[in-house]
Amino acid sequence: MSQIALVTGAAQGLGFAIAGRLFAAGHSVVITDLSLERARAAADRLDPSGERSLALQLDVASKADFEAALGATLERFGALHAVVNNAAMTLTTPVMQISPEEFDRVLSLNTRSVFVGCQVFGAHMAAAGYGRIVNLASLAGQNGGTATGAHYAASKGAIVTLTKVFAKELAASGVTVNAIAPGPIESPAVRAAIPPERMDGLLANIPVRRLGDADFVGDLIVQLTRPEAYFTTGATWDVNGGLYMR
Ligand SMILES: NC(=O)c1ccc[n+]([C@@H]2O[C@H](COP(=O)([O-])OP(=O)(O)OC[C@H]3O[C@@H](n4cnc5c(N)ncnc54)[C@H](O)[C@@H]3O)[C@@H](O)[C@H]2O)c1
Numbered sequence: 001m002s003q004i005a006l007v008t009g010a011a012q013g014l015g016f017a018i019a020g021r022l023f024a025a026g027h028s029v030v031i032t033d034l035s036l037e038r039a040r041a042a043a044d045r046l047d048p049s050g051e052r053s054l055a056l057q058l059d060v061a062s063k064a065d066f067e068a069a070l071g072a073t074l075e076r077f078g079a080l081h082a083v084v085n086n087a088a089m090t091l092t093t094p095v096m097q098i099s100p101e102e103f104d105r106v107l108s109l110n111t112r113s114v115f116v117g118c119q120v121f122g123a124h125m126a127a128a129g130y131g132r133i134v135n136l137a138s139l140a141g142q143n144g145g146t147a148t149g150a151h152y153a154a155s156k157g158a159i160v161t162l163t164k165v166f167a168k169e170l171a172a173s174g175v176t177v178n179a180i181a182p183g184p185i186e187s188p189a190v191r192a193a194i195p196p197e198r199m200d201g202l203l204a205n206i207p208v209r210r211l212g213d214a215d216f217v218g219d220l221i222v223q224l225t226r227p228e229a230y231f232t233t234g235a236t237w238d239v240n241g242g243l244y245m246r
């Protein structure tokens, strides 16, 4: 079944890879990001003809932006079947140095955005009787994190919980809600955070000794958004090279 899928924070990194795999699977994709210009550039790279894509500005800190994105998607494609709540910020401040304001900023961007995304898109999907929502959590949300900050880890742990809450709420309406918990994935964010001289140390700590593949994360999401994936909901799918065992 060809679907209409929306991805937040899709101008780069995992979000762009996820949008790319959804597009390659035959779906129409709504590429959203903080900057409309960057969302448009990403949509042009993926779909130069523009036939199966739409670029939108969506600041995940704004509920009004989520509502406007839903409206624009329905206007263009007439439906919305799948949503990937991907956008987040990663800060690496040591826990004892995080100010309350910085803590609030990370929780508000990373966690409240998933809450609002599940509410706004989930309500529409429940009314339509079908939907697939996938939230980007993180290994850091399961094990407390190492390279990332405590606020980031806490924000991602809360996404695992919110995924279960919305899965229970929406299950009877034909809407599934799952999370993906990646460890370090080959991505601009990881390359920026880990200088080349520290990369060997990072890899030595990963049981499979490699970074993860963003396209694989996208392919897993393609599977989770299929109608046939109706029997997995509230789950957190680990993609971490065995790091959770450590
Ligand atoms: N890269 C990894 O190894 C890794 C590992 C585990 C989890 N994750 C998760 O995967 C997701 C994507 O990570 P990434 O590494 O690609 O990140 P990234 O920083 O490369 O990309 C994040 C995207 O989100 C956008 N964004 C930031 N603030 C926004 C806002 N307010 N509204 C809308 N968009 C906004 C950015 O413009 C950017 O395009 C995040 O949720 C991250 O926590 C990534």
Ligand SMILES: CC(C)C1=CC=C(C(=O)O)C(O)[C@H]1O
Residues within 6 Å of the ligand: 090, 137, 138, 139, 140, 147, 148, 182, 183, 184, 189, 190, 193, 194
């Ligand atoms: C800081 C970098 C290596 C990094 C590690 C782990 C992540 C995670 O969520 O588990 C990241 O998002 C990431 O950028």
